[in-house]
Amino acid sequence: MRADKPLLPEASEMDTVRHYTRLSQKNFSIDTNFYPLGSCTMKYNPRACNSLAMLPQFMARHPLAPDSTGQGFLACLYELQEILKDVTGMAGVSLVPMAGAQGEFAGIAMIRAYHEARGDTGRTEIIVPDAAHGTNPATAVMCGYAVKEISTGHDGDVDLDALRAAVGPQTAGLMLTNPSTLGIFEKNIQAIQKIVHDAGGLLYYDGANLNAILGKVKPGDMGFDVIHMNLHKTFSTPHGGGGPGAGAVGVAPRLLPFMPIPLAGRICSPPGEKVHGGGKAGGGNVHYRWLTENDLPQSIGRLSAWMGNAGVLLRAYVYARLLGAEGMCRVAEFATLNANYLMAELGRAGYTLAFPLRRASHEFIVSAKRLKDETGISAMDIAKRLLDKGFHAPTTYFPMLVAECLLIEPTETESKETLDAFVAAMKEIWDEAHSAPGLVKTAPHTQPVRRLDDVKAARELDLVWKPAA
Amino acid sequence: MPFIPHTEADIQAMLDSIGAARIGDLFDEIPATLKTGRLSAVPAGMNEMQVARLMSERAAQDAPLLNFIGAGAYEHHVPAAVWQIVSRGEFYTAYTPYQAEASQGTLQVLYEYQTMMASLTGMDASNASLYDGASGLAEAMLMAVRAHKSARRILIPASVSPVYRSVARSIVRLQNIELVEIPFDAATGTTDFKMLEQSAGNDFAALVVPQPNFFGALENVDELTQWAHAQGALAIALVNPLSLALLKAPGRWGASGADIAVGEGQPLGIPLANGGPYFGFLCCKQALVRQMPGRIVGRTLDMEGKPGFTLTLQAREQHIRRAKATSNICSNQGLMATAATIYMALLGADGLRRTAAASHANTAALAAQAEGIQGVKRAFPGPHFHEVVLQLPAPAPRVLEKMLAQGVLGGLDLSTHYPQLGNAVLVCATETKTASDLQRYIDVLRASLNQP
DSSP: OOSSOOOOOOHHHHHHHHHHHHTTTBBBBBTTOOOTTTTSSOOOOOOHHHHHHTTTTHHHOOOTTOGGHHHHHHHHHHHHHHHHHHTTTTTTEEEOSSSSSHHHHHHHHHHHHHHHHTTTTTTEEEEEETTSHHHOOOOOOOTOOEEEOOOOTSSSSSSSHHHHHHSSSSEEEEEEEOTTTTTOOTTHHHHHHHHHTTOOEEEEEEEEGGGGGTTOOOOOGGTOOOOETTTTTTTTOOOOOOOOOOOEEEGGGGGGGGOOOOOOEEEETTTTTOTTOTTTOSSSSEEEEEEEETOOOOOOBSSSSSSSHHHHHHHHHHHHHHHHHHHHHHHHHHHHHHHHHHHHHHHTTTTTESSSOOOOOOOOEEEHHHHHHOOOOOHHHHHHHHHHHHHHHOOESTTHHHEEEEEEEEOSSSHHHHHHHHHHHHHHHHHHHHHHHHHTTOOOOOSSSSSOHHOOOOOOOSSSOOOOO | OOOOOHHHHHHHHHHHHHHHSSGGGGGTTTTTOOOOOOSSOOOOOOOOHHHHHHHHHHHHTTOOOEOOOOTTTTOOOOOOOHHHHHHHHHTTTTOOOGGGGGGGHHHHEEEHHOOOOHHHTOOEEEOOOBOHHHHHHHHHHHHHHHSSSOEEEEEEEETOOOOHHHHHHHHHGGTEEEEEEEOOOTTTTTBBBHHHHTTTTOOOOEEEEEETTTBBOOOOHHHHHHHHHHHEEEEEEEOOOGGGSSSSOOGTTTTOOOOOOEETTTTTTTTOOOSSSSEEEEEEEEGGGGOOOOOOEEEEEBTOOOOEEEEGGGSSSSSHHHHSOOOOOSSOOHHHHHHHHHHHHHHHHHHHHHHHHHHHHHHHHHHHTTTTTTEEEOOSSOSSSSSSEEEEEOHHHHHHHHHHHEEEEEEEEOOOTTTOOOOOEEOOOOTTOOOHHHHHHHHHHHHHTOOO
């Protein structure tokens, strides 16, 4: 038995509510600020998605309750699988992975299972472009592979000669983001696809940037064998200050047997047979059940105790039903319009476009190198000064191929007025960098704290509060 | 309803600025042959009222039942304040706190979370959450293998949840890590020490020590921890955080404490919700801090000397270390950790203890009453937390089906994973159950066994 008391607060409910309400007010969020964080797709999270996913019957159901008692929930998940199959052009979808990185894990594990099932055991390498998200190489290692990095050409596309030199009988697959992390569509995707497939490798699609092509191009049509989608990006489920996300995976026909379980299955019974819990959702003799080890004996297995982040999946389903097919196409169109507009305006404001001859996808990169050379003001300084002006900063220093880079993703839900206000703020910072560089270098000035000492945080670790001795 | 605010005039002005004639031109770098984007299986969009009707109908199909299943997901009362605060847009719609100065709310909550979890588990440090308990166990195993350096085998008792063993195996086997199962003692339902001893001398990185174990039974955690350490291995405590309000913290197990404490955070303020989102917690001793996966928040000073919070030890993480990172995890379950923090703050140490004690007492009362039914008995009579295994005088699936027809989820059928236990069900009665709920369970069970 426990002898000591755990160190938990002793406070009234009112004081507790005040404390956490006040803490919430120290956050930037989509609901309070423009949040153009590149690669994170910080679009509006419709309130209906939250309230309908939190209906009391959904909240109360135990994950081990029999399938017959969760037909409404299972119907939503089954239909979400079907919608995502169509959107991505893949033959099957599993909703299991709990975040993008776990989706990547599932995808690479399926590639490995595919090669192993064929007795093709000499494939030990995953190829990753140097501009890829860090999760790509980290995932390959978690799946037992060595990582081979390939370089990016000066126009931002994968260097095809480097790719040809990299592939061989040791190649298990290539992980690619398209549009890439550089904010441009990989034009040579068909050539890339042929090089990798001819070498016997499979093609993995990192869906972080799916928002750019939703309803326009399907990864399956580009020749990808397996993909993950970040439902907390493209399908507008909230980020919650760092999760939960959802990283559904889609697969080409040859990877169907290896999908992570469980899947939501739709069963049509012979006419006349009564099915407990069937009824309205499917009409008559249709019911839903989990597909498990027994249905997919070659599955890579389970990655979560139950059904991934089920509540996040319900939110994505509601979002998909609100948008419908036509709405989804408009997402890509307006995300792209906003990005290209913002890119054009920031170019006029003096910022250097990383790829001026290319279209922006749903995001783009500007470099502050010229400003830094002239004034000493870095991308980090700009990011911090933007906070003073009421805007969350773009992604900074990623991808690392572009010096002093700001990766900017406005998303489709922002108005022209907001984008114009952001451009005005960026112009002001440009001017301040010349007229009052000290002001920018010491930003932020309006936040609950000034610039924090990260080095001290890592050197003198203080990870838990300790009462004074 | 795509939530797009542009007017026709806006669109024209923006296209003029870009120098494009129409929006379609912005996609001109995509090879024409790839633009097949017709969505045939996606239904037409609906307005909010229509979707609300649809979802209400779906939800009505899933009518609530009187639930006595636990097995890793537990029905507890969650104070209304928890999700009222968590649902505030400032928490709900923020991203990972990369810009620390504009994310002090999230960062301080996570620092409080780390403090509470480390104290509850008796450990030195906590990360800021993992996906769930099962995948968290896999991360703890990978951490132990990294720390141990030579061994790639992990001992895991069969009294650990079957689904946790399955998930952990799916994840760690790709790095050639082998899970070796240790049988349980048929009399006590706890790890069979004699069978464990047979593993002595073999090279293994860690022993998983569940408390309570899958059957709700209490393991001899001191002895198991000591034994692991004597073999030069780590002890990974797999714990229910609520139970730690009553039971000895893993940091005090044996002579020097377990090395890693991991588990499912759901009992701390997260609704059952069809199985997710929940969150995994992972705490450890100081020596292992740099082997931890996931986000960690640290307290530091700003340029004026004022205290503040920031993500720290990022050199372990994928966005810095890439292929050499401790894990590929990026997004975790921040919002769930936020809910748990507020839950623990509202209950305090005493409230948590009362909740745990009431859950224990309810389950004990239910088991005692059930044993009054002819042919029903507890499989393992020893001490338990808030779950017990009941053996029935009839096939469990058939009994549970009859109970379900009366609106009662009577427990989890164990026949698939533990056929040696016979007609066994795993039953849980948390603090949410009243005396009349327990009576109803007994009445329905009795009727389902065709006893008057």
